[in-house]
Amino acid sequence: EPEVTQTPSHQVTQMGQEVILRCVPISNHLYFYWYRQILGQKVEFLVSFYNNEISEKSEIFDDQFSVERPDGSNFTLKIRSTKLEDSAMYFCASASAGSSYEQYFGPGTRLTVT
């Protein structure tokens, strides 16, 4: 069964550093998403991406965040200058055009900012 993959599984970085979280969505999917989940809290929507542009973004997704689909397979989330409060699990998800309501989530990247 095809699946969404994410790398790295765990990233530790120092405050102020830039990080890039990588995702490989399912190959024929057209809708892509990033979410985050702070430990013990709910899943929070960050951004959705379709047709090479952002469809929607939340208030969390401010200027320090950016997304990119640099090639036909990867989907990345960049955090420019990390803060302690960015420590969370980051999930990538993708959905097909035919079943766009059914999002497939990756295993997540645990980001720890020290």
Next chain:
Amino acid sequence: LAKTTQPISMDSYEGQEVNITCSHNNIATNDYITWYQQFPSQGPRFIIQGYKTKVTNEVASLFIPADRKSSTLSLPRVSLSDTAVYYCLVGINTGGFKTIFGAGTRLFVKA
């Protein structure tokens, strides 16, 4: 976006049927109801989606009354491995839109 209300937690025993109800009083005409499951340290997993009446798949059933102001996820004969958080989401049935997860219902299945 319609606000959803679910019980914070539920307990059950193996082999029982579990029903989790979600309230969404201000659901819009174009909104669908979707349920996800999340195990610890994993991403959410799609369970089922519906618009009205009843939907059933190999995992669960979803009951939606005529006024659509609530919905009930039914898990038949739960096992220990069904212990997870279950999220009810309400929103437009197309991709690319904001997907808002609530606090979810933490289901604990006991032996």
